[in-house]
Amino acid sequence: xxxxxxxxxxxxxxxxxxxxxxxxxxxxxxxxxxxxxxxxxxxxxxxxxxxxxxxxxxxxxxxxxxxxxxxxxxxxxxxxxxxxxxxxxxxxxxxxxxxxxxxxxxxxxxxxxxxxxxxxxxxxxxxxxxxxxxxxxxxxxxxxxxxxxxxxxxxxxxxxxxxxxxxxxxxxxxxxxxxxxxxxxxxxxxxxxxxxxxxxxxxxxxxxxxxxxxxxxxxxxxxxxxxxxxxxxxxxxxxxxxxxxxxxxxxxxxxxxxxxxxxxx
Numbered sequence: 001x002x003x004x005x006x007x008x009x010x011x012x013x014x015x016x017x018x019x020x021x022x023x024x025x026x027x028x029x030x031x032x033x034x035x036x037x038x039x040x041x042x043x044x045x046x047x048x049x050x051x052x053x054x055x056x057x058x059x060x061x062x063x064x065x066x067x068x069x070x071x072x073x074x075x076x077x078x079x080x081x082x083x084x085x086x087x088x089x090x091x092x093x094x095x096x097x098x099x100x101x102x103x104x105x106x107x108x109x110x111x112x113x114x115x116x117x118x119x120x121x122x123x124x125x126x127x128x129x130x131x132x133x134x135x136x137x138x139x140x141x142x143x144x145x146x147x148x149x150x151x152x153x154x155x156x157x158x159x160x161x162x163x164x165x166x167x168x169x170x171x172x173x174x175x176x177x178x179x180x181x182x183x184x185x186x187x188x189x190x191x192x193x194x195x196x197x198x199x200x201x202x203x204x205x206x207x208x209x210x211x212x213x214x215x216x217x218x219x220x221x222x223x224x225x226x227x228x229x230x231x232x233x234x235x236x237x238x239x240x241x242x243x244x245x246x247x248x249x250x251x252x253x254x255x256x257x258x259x260x261x262x263x264x265x
Contacts, residue, residue, distance in 0.1 A: 009042070127150065
């Protein structure tokens, strides 16, 4: 089992504000002693602070996913950035489906392609927000590359209610556990305008992995509704959510599920 903490922060109105890094470090301090393997922040949080976050990951001896804006060769990218237990940068996943608000507000440009990142407990896919729940390509590419767990950092001025529906579809399509983390509800100031952010309701999805084929066959016959796969659901405020997920079990059953339903990569 992999122990995961989802940090659902209430950011300052301006996402680029240094206050958000201070809040991130305060919330990470509250994770001390909880034995997390992986800690996840949402999209655009804390926006910056790579060195400080690396030190925090090292102090906690945990992998850490942060929503950072990467600047490279005159371009900005909205990324999910992964640090390892030693505080070293493992890699980044750039968001590909970049909306008008992001382009105008933060000057970000799309990335290209999806690739899982290796940890000591499995391979993580880190598609950002709508890249995962809004369309199938990210999950398809990541599943084809042996991903064991999807981490989906997000932020929602609209469509939060569709988030879980889309994530459950992707989790079934590729029989992948999912952790999805949002900010708490707040009013964001972007490009001199104010937006009510649909906060909270971070969640975790665990595809079942029983011990034997007979039990799995019985479970499959009862799959009228996949909502029982949702093993964690947050509220709308600032909080730290905890879940332990089984990555090995779904990995074992994945080929059989694909064969049974005719799912191809």
